[in-house]
Amino acid sequence: EVQLVESGGGLVKPGGSLRLSCAASGFTFSSYSMNWVRQAPGKGLEWVSSISSSSSYIYYADSVKGRFTISRDNAKNSLYLQMNSLRAEDTAVYYCAREGKVGATDYWGQGTLVTVSS
């Protein structure tokens, strides 16, 4: 069974940093591109970042470019999102999602809440 479990969310002050992790199991992690998608409270979905299976290709939304860094460790079946210079508008539930088909995320984690507030 495919499982994606996010961790690392919490309360952080504006300008602070946080590192999210996503532990994957039930599939060959190293064969799939992975994504982070976020959802602000009561709002819609916003794609944040993508990383290819071997980390060769990495993409970011303009809203996080230069502040967030996506990475993965295929030996540990883990995906990461390093978030720096956090702003109030980064407050959201952050989902880790597998890209099972090109451009389509077929499995999602349960999400981890990041709250940026003083």
Next chain:
Amino acid sequence: DIQMTQSPSSLSASVGDRVTITCQASQDISNYLNWYQQKPGKAPKLLIYDASNLETGVPSRFSGSGSGTDFTFTISSLQPEDIATYYCQQYDNLAYTFGQGTKLEIK
């Protein structure tokens, strides 16, 4: 960036009704369009990929069509368990974009 305009933003329909949601891209995205369902407090679920392909395990009352800039998502006969918010998502360029969502309610 490619913008996705989804309509309506909310919709109220009766069980058994045919429901249609549209999504318009700001530029040609061929068939690079997916549809997701999100129930309250849950992660999104992929329903349709590449504009018209039904994801494995998804009931056949769900369908999608379109190409270029105009896309349609249809539920042929609304069921109570279909109450959710639906999102389109494009992947034509390297920055994926979601539509604003359509909240579907039972009348």
